[in-house]
Structures are given as structure tokens and as C-alpha cells.
Amino acid sequence: MKYTLSILVENQAGVLSKISGLFSRRGFNIDSLAVGVTADPTVSRITIVANGDEYVVEQLEKQLNKLIPVIKVKRLIEGEFISRELSLIKIHCPAAKRFEVIKISELMGAKIVDVAVNTVTLEYCETVEKSATLIDLLKPYGIREIVRTGTVAIDKGKSSVQG
Amino acid sequence: MISGADIMVKCLQAEGVDTVFGYPGATICPFYDSLYDSDIKNVLVRQEQNAAHAASGYARAKMKPGVCVATSGPGATNLITGIATAYMDSIPMIAITGQVRSDLLGRDVFQEADITGACEPFTKHSYLVSRTEDLPRIFKEAFHIASTGRPGPVLIDIPMDIQQNTVESFEYPETVNIKSYKPNTKGHAVQVKRAIELIKSSKRPIIVSGGGVLSSGAKLKLQKFAEMTQIPVLSTMMGIGVMPSDHPLYLGMLGTHGRRCANKALHITDLAIVCGARLGDRAIASPDQMSERTKIIHIDIDPAEIGKNVKVDIPIVGDMNHVMKKLVENIGDFKINDEWDAQVKDLKAHYQSKISTFDGYVEPRTLIGKLSSMLKSKAILCADVGQNQIWCANNFRIREGRFFTTGGMGTMGYSIPCAIGAKLGLKKRDVVVVCGDGSFQMSLNELSTIVQNNLNIKIIVMRNYRLGMVRELQDNLYNGRHSATILNDSPDIVALAKAYGIDSACVSSNEDAEKYIHNIVESEKPFVLVCNVHPDTPSIL
Numbered sequence: 239m240k241y242t243l244s245i246l247v248e249n250q251a252g253v254l255s256k257i258s259g260l261f262s263r264r265g266f267n268i269d270s271l272a273v274g275v276t277a278d279p280t281v282s283r284i285t286i287v288a289n290g291d292e293y294v295v296e297q298l299e300k301q302l303n304k305l306i307p308v309i310k311v312k313r314l315i316e317g318e319f320i321s322r323e324l325s326l327i328k329i330h331c332p333a334a335k336r337f338e339v340i341k342i343s344e345l346m347g348a349k350i351v352d353v354a355v356n357t358v359t360l361e362y363c364e365t366v367e368k369s370a371t372l373i374d375l376l377k378p379y380g381i382r383e384i385v386r387t388g389t390v391a392i393d394k395g396k397s398s399v400q401g
Numbered sequence: 402m403i404s405g406a407d408i409m410v411k412c413l414q415a416e417g418v419d420t421v422f423g424y425p426g427a428t429i430c431p432f433y434d435s436l437y438d439s440d441i442k443n444v445l446v447r448q449e450q451n452a453a454h455a456a457s458g459y460a461r462a463k464m465k466p467g468v469c470v471a472t473s474g475p476g477a478t479n480l481i482t483g484i485a486t487a488y489m490d491s492i493p494m495i496a497i498t499g500q501v502r503s504d505l506l507g508r509d510v511f512q513e514a515d516i517t518g519a520c521e522p523f524t525k526h527s528y529l530v531s532r533t534e535d536l537p538r539i540f541k542e543a544f545h546i547a548s549t550g551r552p553g554p555v556l557i558d559i560p561m562d563i564q565q566n567t568v569e570s571f572e573y574p575e576t577v578n579i580k581s582y583k584p585n586t587k588g589h590a591v592q593v594k595r596a597i598e599l600i601k602s603s604k605r606p607i608i609v610s611g612g613g614v615l616s617s618g619a620k621l622k623l624q625k626f627a628e629m630t631q632i633p634v635l636s637t638m639m640g641i642g643v644m645p646s647d648h649p650l651y652l653g654m655l656g657t658h659g660r661r662c663a664n665k666a667l668h669i670t671d672l673a674i675v676c677g678a679r680l681g682d683r684a685i686a687s688p689d690q691m692s693e694r695t696k697i698i699h700i701d702i703d704p705a706e707i708g709k710n711v712k713v714d715i716p717i718v719g720d721m722n723h724v725m726k727k728l729v730e731n732i733g734d735f736k737i738n739d740e741w742d743a744q745v746k747d748l749k750a751h752y753q754s755k756i757s758t759f760d761g762y763v764e765p766r767t768l769i770g771k772l773s774s775m776l777k778s779k780a781i782l783c784a785d786v787g788q789n790q791i792w793c794a795n796n797f798r799i800r801e802g803r804f805f806t807t808g809g810m811g812t813m814g815y816s817i818p819c820a821i822g823a824k825l826g827l828k829k830r831d832v833v834v835v836c837g838d839g840s841f842q843m844s845l846n847e848l849s850t851i852v853q854n855n856l857n858i859k860i861i862v863m864r865n866y867r868l869g870m871v872r873e874l875q876d877n878l879y880n881g882r883h884s885a886t887i888l889n890d891s892p893d894i895v896a897l898a899k900a901y902g903i904d905s906a907c908v909s910s911n912e913d914a915e916k917y918i919h920n921i922v923e924s925e926k927p928f929v930l931v932c933n934v935h936p937d938t939p940s941i942l
Contacts, residue, residue, distance in 0.1 A: 256521060297709060303704070
């Protein structure tokens with residue numbers, strides 16, 4: 239089971255290592271992790287996507303809550319949140335193929351951010367699933383490099399994660 | 402103007418600390434220099450690990466955080482086992498380490514170690530101090546975190562320049578405000594109500610008490626609850642002392658090395674009321690079977706312990722003291738039924754095992770059983786790890802005293818430094834160590850600390866020239882191949898103790914051992930009594 243945790247933490251040195259250390263120490267696997275400051279500059283938000291059964295997730299939430307700099311841990315409910323991941327994808331693309339790549343990116347709603355003699359770089363901000371589709375479509379052209387941020391997520395509607 | 406080092410001392414004074422356990426080095430010298438002028442006593446241990454164990458003993462005796470101090474690098478890394486032991490056993494502790502100058506951090510200079518990083522899994526929280534003016538807030542927070550909620554060790558790593566820099570003035574904060582740390586102490590009223598209903602509808606309830614009952618100071622409340630309802634009580638190793646050993650409702654320690662009647666009771670109960678225990682693998686070997694057999698109410702201050710090892714029916718997160726008070730108030734006139742009462746009495750009588758003895762040797766279990774009656778009723782027994790720990794756990798007849806051992810981490814060499822801390826915490830109490838010849842040799846250097854501080858600690862060494870617990874394991878599981886468990890050619894412990902300036906004797910019968918103990922408990926001086934124990938003496942009955 240894949241799940242998304244939204245964690246508010248004190249914006250202090252070493253917090254990230256405490257959290258990532260806890261995952262490895264207790265044998266939990268992280269799919270992706272993203273960190274950024276919130277509206278309150280003393281508080282950061284960490285979004286973690288991980289895999290595990292109900293027991294693992296519950297343990298994880300409790301163990302995270304035990305860490306002193308952790309203010310709040312919330313498991314986001316499937317279907318009730320918006321998630322996005324930013325990808326920068328550099329494709330091997332000589333002039334002859336450029337049109338095809340531009341077509342694919344238009345179709346998928348990606349943005350071309352750099353063009354060079356033999357490469358095109360796309361920016362794509364979407365769900366993990368759609369990012370995977372785009373990458374599949376681009377693979378035949380030869381992907382030079384992919385840089386991804388990891389998923390960030392926010393509750394739909396009024397609901398939010400507050401400290 | 403006031404220096405960081407002076408601030409550190411003032412913070413300790415503000416927290417009412419009268420004793421610290423430590424070992425100096427270059428990067429903690431500013432602190433030790435300030436300490437020199439203060440009324441805080443530093444107990445100079447002979448190795449840093451023992452500073453942490455001594456602080457643990459002190460904390461358990463005084464029911465408040467113990468403080469240990471070490472220098473950077475090897476001093477700090479030597480503390481780790483002691484810190485980890487305190488973490489596993491939920492002991493409140495403040496570990497203060499010196500660190501290299503902040504501008505040199507990360508350059509691998511002489512005696513530099515990333516101790517906050519290394520201790521991450523073993524501390525409740527840690528600080529690497531970056532500004533002198535933060536010291537008062539950090540100390541205040543550290544003591545608060547260590548002693549509230551589920552107690553545990555907090556590490557404060559202080560670079561040398563932070564200790565040397567000066568600030569305008571010192572003011573110790575009166576309150577703590579950590580947004581992210583607000584332990585829940587009051588058990589949820591609805592859960593307590595559900596628990597009461599479940600207890601009332603149960604037929605064969607038992608109480609399983611752990612270390613949390615002792616650390617929250619809920620011992621007497623739990624006794625009262627048990628007496629009101631006549632529910633029998635078992636304890637984990639960390640919970641020994643919750644009930645007097647001879648209490649009619651007490652069935653003894655449970656678990657792989659526990660008493661058979663305790664385990665039998667756990668097997669046939671229909672409701673286990675688990676109080677301040679995490680039910681680790683030594684206590685409950687097959688947690689899944691247990692949750693299938695019986696209903697479970699689990700009360701603990703740490704929500705992460707509930708449901709971690711055993712599935713529970715009613716979780717109650719809260720301080721034992723508060724929850725037990727609510728249970729006492731709301732249980733009404735409920736009493737267990739006569740059938741269960743008779744069954745429990747029968748269990749207790751049925752499983753009184755006979756102890757086999759070996760001629761020409763001390764029988765340790767019988768001796769430990771007798772030992773309690775020779776000490777004052779509030780005596781503290783510090784047991785080490787190995788067969789000696791199990792002998793003590795199952796046979797020491799605790800009255801109003803305490804039983805200190807490391808049930809979670811199982812760190813050999815714990816007992817002697819723990820006793821040093823306990824004795825300095827409660828000077829009037831009888832403090833007795835029981836260890837094996839293996840564990841004795843892990844911390845015998847602290848005999849020096851005992852002498853230097855004039856501490857009246859009696860040490861009983863159960864000598865079988867073996868690492869008995871592992872040897873027993875090898876007998877049972879490794880075809881008796883005694884790989885690396887033979888301690889032949891060990892030193893003459895009597896001569897060794899005398900070399901340290903401690904009187905000592907060696908005995909080979911219970912009669913002689915008891916004679917010595919009768920005499921030495923009257924004296925104000927430390928004593929090392931070596932008891933020759935037959936290597937085939939088993940751990941459990």
C-alpha cells in the first residue's frame with residue numbers, strides 16, 4: 239500500500255536527518271521525500287510517500303510523532319488530496335526529431351525550458367503517474383537525465399494540515 | 402559578563418543538580434573549570450560509559466534526571482552504550498559532552514566526533530549548541546524533555562568556544578514552550594470507562610506491571626487497585642518492585658526467564674491489564690498468540706508502544722499515576738470471582754520449585770532469597786546482566802526497596818556504576834550489587850571510584866569462571882560447544898579488591914556466605930564477597 243504523509247516540523251538543523259534516519263532504522267522504505275518552508279518561516283513541511291501495510295504506517299506515524307521537532311503528522315487520504323511532482327527531463331533530440339518531441343510535450347502539457355543543438359529539456363509538473371507516462375513516451379528518443387523533486391501534496395477543499 | 406561554562410553550571414544549579422558523573426578532557430575543560438568553584442560534586446568515574454550508568458542509577462534513586470559529562474571524541478563515544486542503555490530502559494538523563502570549537506566542526510580535528518549524529522537512535526532528543534545565549538533555554542528544555550512523558554536521555558553537545566564565549570547576563574527561563582512536545586498525561590476518559598467495563602466483565606483478569614509504574618510513581622496506587630479488586634499481579638523485569646515479592650497477589654516476573662506460575666497465569670487469563678510495560682520479546686515471546694487468547698488493556702505514556710508489540714483491545718495513552726487513580730476511583734466494589742482466586746492460589750502453590758544444590762559451592766538463588774531479609778527493607782539491589790540478573794529477578798524478596806537492572810538493553814557491567822549513582826542519590830539506603838565474574842570484570846575499574854568517594858557498597862560476585870548465560874545457551878542450542886565463554890585464569894578477585902583498598906573474602910557455601918553478609922551489612926565500608934558458584938547452576942528454576 240502506498241501512502242502519503244504530510245509532516246510539519248520545526249525548521250531546525252538536523253531535522254531531516256532525524257526523520258530519514260528513523261525510516262532506515264526501523265526498516266521503512268521511502269519512495270519520495272520533499273521539504274520546503276511553510277507560511278510560517280519557523281516551520282517546514284516534509285511530504286513523504288512510502289510503502290507499507292497498515293501496521294507499518296501506524297508505527298511510522300507514532301514514531302515520527304515521538305521526535306521532538308515534529309509538530310504534526312497527517313496521513314493524507316487517497317482521493318482527497320492533490321499531489322504534484324516537478325520533473326526536469328533532458329532528451330537527446332537532434333533537429334530532425336525536435337518536432338515530434340514538441341508534439342508530445344504539447345499533448346502532455348509539458349513545458350519546453352531549454353533547446354540546444356542535440357537536446358531538448360522539458361519541465362513537467364504533474365502527478366507521479368502522469369510523469370511516468372510522459373517519461374515512457376520520451377524514452378524512445380533517449381533520455382539524458384531526469385531530475386525530480388519528489389511528491390508534494392495538499393488536502394482538497396477546506397481541510398488542511400496545521401500545527 | 403558571564404561565560405558559557407559558568408552558565409552551564411548555573412543551569413545545573415537551577416535544576417537542583419548536586420552531583421554529576423564525569424570524566425574531563427580538553428574540550429570540556431572550560432566547564433570543569435567553572436565547576437571547580439561550585440557546590441556541585443563531580444564524581445570522577447574511571448571510564449565514561451560508567452558515568453552514564455552511574456547517572457542512570459542516580460536518576461532511578463532520585464526519580465529525577467541524572468547528569469553525566471564527557472569530553473569530545475572518545476569521551477563522547479564511550480558514553481554511547483550508557484546513553485543507549487538509559488534510552489532502552491526509559492531513564493531520565495542529561496548527557497553533556499564537550500565538542501571541538503565550532504569553526505573547526507566537520508574538519509576531523511583531534512578528538513572530534515559527530516556525537517549528536519551517532520546518538521540519534523539512542524536519545525530522546527539532542528542539541529548541538531551554536532550560540533552561548535541559547536544555553537539556558539536548551540538546558541531548561543533538556544531537563545523538561547528528559548523527565549516528562551516517557552523519560553529518556555537528552556544529549557547536549559557544546560563546542561569549546563560556546564563554553565568560553567561570554568554574554569551579558571544569565572537568566573534561567575521559568576517555563577518551557579516547545580510547540581512540538583506536549584506529552585499527553587491524562588488518560589482519555591472514554592477509554593478509561595471502557596476499560597472499567599471490560600475489567601468488570603472479565604473472569605480471569607491479571608495485571609502486568611512494567612517499569613512505567615515505577616518511573617511515574619504509581620506503585621502504591623497500583624497496589625491499592627490490585628488489593629481492592631484482588632486481581633493478581635505479574636511484573637516485567639523493569640517492573641520488579643511494583644509489588645513486594647511476598648505479597649499474596651504477586652506471582653513474579655513473566656517471560657522467557659520468568660516464573661512458571663506467572664507465565665501460566667498469563668496463559669489462562671482472559672484480560673491482561675498491561676501497565677507501563679512495552680511487552681518486549683523477553684516478556685512476551687509470542688505476542689500474536691497472546692492477543693488471540695486474551696483481551697488486552699494497554700496503558701502507557703508513549704503512544705508508540707501501544708500496538709507495537711501486541712495487538713490491544715483498549716489502548717489508554719496517559720501517565721500511569723493519573724490513569725491508575727481513575728481506575729481506583731471508578732472500579733467500585735468489583736472483586737475477582739472465587740474460582741479465579743482459588744486458581745491463582747493453586748498456581749502459586751503448585752509451581753514452587755525445588756532448587757538443586759551442588760556441594761562445595763554457593764547456591765546463588767537460595768542466597769539471593771535470603772539476602773533480602775539480611776538487608777534493611779528499603780535496600781536497593783543492583784543486578785548486572787547474565788545468569789546473576791535472572792537469579793536476582795526471580796529470587797530477591799523485595800519489600801519497600803528497589804531493584805535496579807537493565808532489562809531493555811541488557812548491558813553487562815551496569816551494576817557497579819549503577820550502584821555508585823544509587824548510593825550517591827540515596828545515601829542512607831543499603832546498596833548491594835550482585836554480578837557475575839564476567840560482568841564484574843567489565844566495570845571493576847570503578848572499585849576505585851567507590852574507594853575515592855568512600856561509598857558503602859557491598860558487591861557480591863557470583864563466580865563460576867564462565868559467561869554463564871551464553872554458556873547455558875550453548876548447552877541448549879549449540880551442542881554444548883563452549884565457544885569463547887570460559888573465563889579460566891581470571892585474576893584473584895579477593896586480592897584485586899584488596900589492591901583497590903576494599904576488604905574482600907571468598908566463600909564456597911551458603912552458610913559461610915550468610916555469615917559474611919551478616920557481618921558486612923553492619924559495617925559502613927564497601928566489601929567484595931566472592932561466591933564460588935557451580936557452572937552447571939541453571940538460570941531458571
